[in-house]
Amino acid sequence: MANSLLTDASRRLDRALQYVSISEDTAERLKSPKASLKVSIPVRMDDGSLRVFEGYRVHFDDTRGPTKGGIRFHPQVNLDEVQSLAFWMTFKCAALNLPFGGAKGGVTLNPKELSKAELERLSRGYIDAIANFIGPDTDIPAPDVYTNPMIMGWMMDQYSIIRQQRSPAVITGKPVALGGSLGRSTATGTGAFYVLEAMMAHLLGQPSDQANKPAQTVAVQGFGNAGSVVARLLFDAGYAVVAVSDSHGGIYTPQGLDIPSIQQFKADTRAVQAVYCDGTVCSLVDHKVITNEELLQLEVDILIPAALENQITAANADAIRARYIFEVANGPISADADDILDAKGITVFPDILVNAGGVTVSYFEWVQNRSGLYWTLEEVNQRLKQQMVTAAETIWQIAQTHQTSMRTAAYVQALTSLGAAMDARGTRADYVGEKG
Known part of the structure; x- marks a missing residue:
């Protein structure tokens, strides 16, 4: 179908193809699922x-x-x-x-x-x-x-x-008692935090330069497994997480939310409330109840869509006021919205980089299962940070070299890897003129 999600996703390749040369074979094989x-x-x-x-x-x-x-x-x-x-x-x-x-x-x-x-x-x-x-x-x-x-x-x-x-x-993603990896359940949010920290160092200067500046404000749409983890890590790192939401709606306070208390309250009640907890006693604090749509349109430094796909489209992209967007959900921004956000000067860090912590630690789990050698949580997170930051820095350099978006740069990196693997099996150039 002409307006399908797959068609929309595939449009991102067109921009990347301007900066990388791939064989006809690679382009043909990526047109449809195997x-x-x-x-x-x-x-x-x-x-x-x-x-x-x-x-x-x-x-x-x-x-x-x-x-x-x-x-x-x-x-x-x-x-x-x-x-x-x-x-x-x-x-x-x-x-x-x-x-x-x-x-x-x-x-x-x-x-x-x-x-x-x-x-x-x-x-x-x-x-x-x-x-x-x-x-x-x-x-x-x-x-x-x-x-x-x-x-x-x-x-x-x-x-x-x-x-x-x-x-x-x-x-992968199994309970640890059944062969799962330590750190897998929090890997998507943890990996996103590593990418965000590495990229903010480029955008704002090194952390030492920010000592006297106010905390960066953050809104997180989707306070589930990934969203709550990255929100907690950002809170612990000194960011002001001013809004969070789940499928029922969101909460906002410009002074910043107490994320550990909200996590505790949601674990106990399955509801997101602006609370401050002292031990097992949680008290409501002043806040504004907002919709998911209103959360996306808040004037914040960093917006983190961590729910489902197509949350920001051509219909609402012009209302987005964040300076930076880190996609923790899969496909939360449509291809049409990309153009609008770019024109507004909003920097988007794409899902295929930001939320890759989950599949990265799934890879670690698969390796551990096959080898029978299991790693500590510290080893898992150290390896995860290295993998995520290395990829982020590589993609950042591609974006700077070609003066293009981080999304296009990520696809350039991926296409280069895919093209090399596909071409290694032989392309048209390897077979033309072989007879006789």
Whole structure:
């Protein structure tokens, strides 16, 4: 479809192609996914009824290694969305120089409507349906929106039952007790923080230069796993996190929120409230209740969309007033909105760089599972910081060299890696004139 998410995602390549030369073979292979699977998952519900859910798994490209990508449980999951996310994963892994291709999966449902037992039956049923499509050397799923370590543990266990052998490397993001990596559950937010700190040093000068300047203000849309982690790290580092939100709406105070208290309150009540907690006692503080749309339009230094895709589009991009945007969600800004934000002088740091901490530590988990040697949290975070900062600095230099956006620079980096891997298998130039 002409206005599909995948079409919109692919438009980003056109700008990058101005700065990198790739073969016809590479361009042709990146036009469409390698394989797409749609399955039906029958689940016996707690009341005895039977419901059938639609599930998907897409391999976009596996030139650089087995495909890698999360599984999301969400009412909006469809084939176009999953293909788009697999496309982004392909470029994310290439931009971070991880030995993976891109994949994604999902099931169309509202997981909040299912009991834990129903979720387990659904998760195991999904693996039953896609077992021949995944594997430690083929395609390695991970958690995504509304999936978590427990669900990944069920999925790994079901795959192991099917294969009649323990297979921890087939799924990442598992509980640590089942072979998961320390630091994986917080990796997306932690990796985003490392990128943000490295890039703000370029934008504002070294931290020592900022001693007498006011704290940078931050708004975080999406106070979930990734958003809450990066918000906490920024709070601890001295940033003024003035607004956060979840799917129900947001809270704002120009003086800055107490993020540890909000995290504690949400863990206890599942609600986001502007509170200050002293031990187990939490008290409300002055704040303004805002919508997610209003949060995006706040006048802040740093905006962090950490919810779902297409939150900033041509319809609202002109109202965005942040100076810098760090995309912690996948695809939160449409291609049309990119042009508007650029014209306004807003610097966008793209998802395929900023939120790559999750897949990076998933790679670490896969390596640990296959080697049987497990790392400390300090080792994981040290390796994560090195990987994220190295990629960020490389992409920053590409952007400066070509005087282009960070998004285009990230795609240039990814296309260079993908092109080299694809061309190594032979291109038209290698075969023309070979006869005789």
